[in-house]
Amino acid sequence: MNVIILNTEVFFKYKSKIGIMLYTEENSEKMNFFTGHRHLKLNRDQVEKPSVEEIELAVLIDDDLRELADDNDLVEIHNDDSLEDYIEYYSSFN
Numbered sequence: 688m689n690v691i692i693l694n695t696e697v698f699f700k701y702k703s704k705i706g707i708m709l710y711t712e713e714n715s716e717k718m719n720f721f722t723g724h725r726h727l728k729l730n731r732d733q734v735e736k737p738s739v740e741e742i743e744l745a746v747l748i749d750d751d752l753r754e755l756a757d758d759n760d761l762v763e764i765h766n767d768d769s770l771e772d773y774i775e776y777y778s779s780f781n
Contacts, residue, residue, distance in 0.1 A: 690746050690753070691763040698742045698761075699734040701727065705745035707755060723751025 692698075697708050699720060706722040720727045720734065737745075746753045746762055756762040 688747065689765040690743055691765070692739060692742055692746070692761070693763060694761045695739055695742060698737055700737040700741065701729060701734050705737055705742060705749075705752065707752070707759070707761065709759065721755060723749060723753075723755045 699706055699708055699718070701720055704722055706720045706725075706727075708718045709721050711718045716730060717728055718731055718734070720729050746756055753762070753764065757764055
């Protein structure tokens with residue numbers, strides 16, 4: 688599986704957990720932090736910006752976060768299908 692991060696600006700790190708800021712006004716002191724299965728209301732000074740590598744790894748290993756990011760058009764997910772798999776799939780329609 689290959690994941691392309693389309694928008695890194697909404698990903699944040701709270702303690703060791705990567706999450707997404709959603710439904711938060713731009714100048715708000717508080718932010719809505721979603722991890723895929725949890726929602727926390729945090730002060731902005733409680734979070735930090737993760738690196739792109741940290742975001743990619745978190746999205747790859749956390750199914751809930753990946754689904755949330757995909758549902759909000761924050762990532763593109765590409766499955767690494769082999770040529771043989773594609774030919775088998777294509778042949779099933781002929």
